[in-house]
Amino acid sequence: xxxxLFFPFFLPFLIxxxxxxxxxxxxxxxxxxxxxxxxxxxxxxxALFAAFIPLIPFALIVLAIVALMRHSRAASAYPN
Numbered sequence: 326x327x328x329x330l331f332f333p334f335f336l337p338f339l340i341x342x343x344x345x346x347x348x349x350x351x352x353x354x355x356x357x358x359x360x361x362x363x364x365x366x367x368x369x370x371x372a373l374f375a376a377f378i379p380l381i382p383f384a385l386i387v388l389a390i391v392a393l394m395r396h397s398r399a400a401s402a403y404p405n
């Protein structure tokens with residue numbers, strides 16, 4: 326009974342609360358989307374980094390072989 330009696334007095338405040346929440350939500354939406362996109366990009370970068378970590382020793386071996394072959398006498402004997 327109490328709620329039904331005072332509902333007309335509380336209704337404007339409930340509508341005002343709804344409007345404030347709606348406006349605040351719409352203003353914060355771009356920032357939330359920016360944060361979500363940043364988090365997804367960070368997660369993708371972390372997954373790729375974790376996937377390529379085991380390949381680092383092979384890449385170092387290949388770079389060492391390329392460096393040795395580039396500066397060897399046999400490679401420079403025939404320029405073409």
